[in-house]
Amino acid sequence: MLKIAVVTGASSGLGRAYARQLDRMTSLDEMWLIARRAERLQELAGELECKCRVLPMDLKRRESVEALEAMLAEERPEVAVLISAAGFGKFGRAQDLTAQETEDMITLNCRAAVDVTRVCLPWLERGSRVLEVASCAAFQPLPGMNLYAATKAFLLRYTQALRWELRERGVKVTAICPFWIKTEFMAVARDTANPDAVAHTPFAMRPEAVAAWSLTMNGLNRGLVTCGPIPLAMELGSKVLPAWVPMALWDKLRKL
Numbered sequence: 001m002l003k004i005a006v007v008t009g010a011s012s013g014l015g016r017a018y019a020r021q022l023d024r025m026t027s028l029d030e031m032w033l034i035a036r037r038a039e040r041l042q043e044l045a046g047e048l049e050c051k052c053r054v055l056p057m058d059l060k061r062r063e064s065v066e067a068l069e070a071m072l073a074e075e076r077p078e079v080a081v082l083i084s085a086a087g088f089g090k091f092g093r094a095q096d097l098t099a100q101e102t103e104d105m106i107t108l109n110c111r112a113a114v115d116v117t118r119v120c121l122p123w124l125e126r127g128s129r130v131l132e133v134a135s136c137a138a139f140q141p142l143p144g145m146n147l148y149a150a151t152k153a154f155l156l157r158y159t160q161a162l163r164w165e166l167r168e169r170g171v172k173v174t175a176i177c178p179f180w181i182k183t184e185f186m187a188v189a190r191d192t193a194n195p196d197a198v199a200h201t202p203f204a205m206r207p208e209a210v211a212a213w214s215l216t217m218n219g220l221n222r223g224l225v226t227c228g229p230i231p232l233a234m235e236l237g238s239k240v241l242p243a244w245v246p247m248a249l250w251d252k253l254r255k256l
């Protein structure tokens with residue numbers, strides 16, 4: 001049976017870092033690389049040892065996920081690894097975002113992540129690994145980055161329940177909740193009507209470090225990985241503090 005990894009968001013940042021790590025760590029027959037920019041995916045495929053299937057897709061479009069579903073049904077592979085890293089944010093208050101930005105963010109970060117996972121579910125085997133890239137933004141509401149935080153809270157909840165649902169099947173499911181990472185995320189997030197809603201993005205980690213740590217923790221079957229002391233503090237804080245405390249703190253910090 002064909003043993004594959006499906007990696008969304010593979011053209012850049014964290015998704016690309018995951019693909020490179022998997023290439024070194026795992027023995028796979030194929031890696032299916034998904035994002036919109038075909039040339040970036042081709043470039044990555046050329047660099048990896050593993051045979052790659054380049055799948056240029058806009059995951060906001062239902063037809064893309066349907067095409068993936070059909071491809072899986074045809075190949076009937078074992079999806080040994082699913083990494084759902086495609087996603088984006090926009091800085092700004094709810095009122096600063098256009099209708100299109102609002103719809104696209106919810107569609108990609110929520111519906112597409114869930115849909116890609118859904119079509120991969122029949123092909124997961126005992127020992128398969130699922131990494132859903134959420135964010136530490138999921139832990140509390142974030143004024144000035146409201147919608148993004150809300151989409152990631154959705155994905156975190158979805159992933160936590162998915163982990164329980166797949167426990168009996170022996171699938172390792174992990175929600176990845178990092179702090180800032182040095183990727184193209186910031187450029188995309190600042191391309192908005194209110195780019196200064198978040199003035200700075202300090203203590204950003206390298207995507208390679210986030211990918212390596214989270215893959216190790218997923219291998220150990222941890223349900224949630226924060227990838228550093230700041231997101232860990234945010235996670236713990238959100239458990240004991242009323243939501244207005246981290247919100248008020250964040251609202252000051254984001255303007256510094």
Ligand SMILES: NC(=O)c1ccc[n+]([C@@H]2O[C@H](COP(=O)([O-])OP(=O)(O)OC[C@H]3O[C@@H](n4cnc5c(N)ncnc54)[C@H](OP(=O)(O)O)[C@@H]3O)[C@@H](O)[C@H]2O)c1
Pocket residue numbers: 008009010011012013014015034035036037038040057058059060085086087088089108133134135136177178179180181182183184185186188
């Ligand atoms: N960077 C951070 O500070 C940070 C922190 C916490 C969590 N995260 C999360 O980490 C994940 C990866 O982001 P990143 O930091 O690596 O940012 P990035 O470098 O901008 O990568 C985002 C990836 O998503 C893909 N993508 C965007 N829209 C898409 C669409 N409509 N269809 C298919 N693919 C699409 C992009 O590829 P194309 O443009 O080629 O389609 C790209 O490969 C995201 O879910 C993000 O929310 C990021």
